[in-house]
Amino acid sequence: MTDLDPANRPGNNTHHLLIHSFSKHPDSPLLRLARRITDSGCNLEDARLSTLGGDIVVSARASGPWDAIAKLETMLSRLAREDGLQIHAHRTDSQSKLSNLLPYMVEVVAADRPGILLALADFFEGQGIALESVACSRYQAMQTGADMFSAQLTIGIPSDTHIAALRDDFLDFSDRMNLDAILDPIKF
Incomplete structure (x- = not known):
C-alpha cells in the first residue's frame, strides 16, 4: 500500500x-x-x-x-x-464549544500607561476565566489631548461562578487600577 x-x-x-x-x-x-x-x-x-x-x-x-x-x-x-x-x-483542532462558559463583555477606558492589558489578563486568569478575544488601542482624547487606553475583551465565565461576587471583585480591581470599566453579559 x-x-x-x-x-x-x-x-x-x-x-x-x-x-x-x-x-x-x-x-x-x-x-x-x-x-x-x-x-x-x-x-x-x-x-x-x-x-x-x-x-x-x-x-x-x-x-x-x-x-x-x-x-x-x-x-x-x-x-x-x-x-x-x-x-x-x-x-x-476544531473550535471546541464549551457550553459551561457564559459569554461576557468587558470594556475598559483609562489614562494610558504600561501594563493595563497585562493587569486585566492577570486578573481574569486568576479567576479561572478564559479570554476569548481582545481588542485594545491607544488614542488621544479630543478635548484634552491626553493619551488614553481602550480595551474590549470577550471572556468566558464558568457557569458555576457567582457573577455578583465576580463583578464586585472586578469593580474593586478597576478602582485600584483607576480604570473606568464595565462587565456585562453578551446578548445575542
Whole structure:
C-alpha cells in the first residue's frame, strides 16, 4: 500500500488549518487567501482582519478533508514565495464549544500607561476565566489631548461562578487600577 492508497488516509473527518498573513497597508492579503482556500477545496470558517501600524494582519481558519488541507498548505507556500507575503500556517483542532462558559463583555477606558492589558489578563486568569478575544488601542482624547487606553475583551465565565461576587471583585480591581470599566453579559 502507498500513502496515496485511501486505506492509508486518515478518516474522512474534517481537518483545520490556522493561517496568519501579514502585508503592508493597503495591500490586504484577504482576497488572495480566500481564493486559495476556496481553490484548494477548503472552507473559510473564520477570519479576522486588522490594520496595525503600517501592516495588515489576517488571521483565518480553514477546514476541509486532509488532502484539501495539504493542497492548501502547498498553495500558501507558493503564494508566500510569489507574492512576497509573510504567511504562517499550522494545523489545529476544531473550535471546541464549551457550553459551561457564559459569554461576557468587558470594556475598559483609562489614562494610558504600561501594563493595563497585562493587569486585566492577570486578573481574569486568576479567576479561572478564559479570554476569548481582545481588542485594545491607544488614542488621544479630543478635548484634552491626553493619551488614553481602550480595551474590549470577550471572556468566558464558568457557569458555576457567582457573577455578583465576580463583578464586585472586578469593580474593586478597576478602582485600584483607576480604570473606568464595565462587565456585562453578551446578548445575542
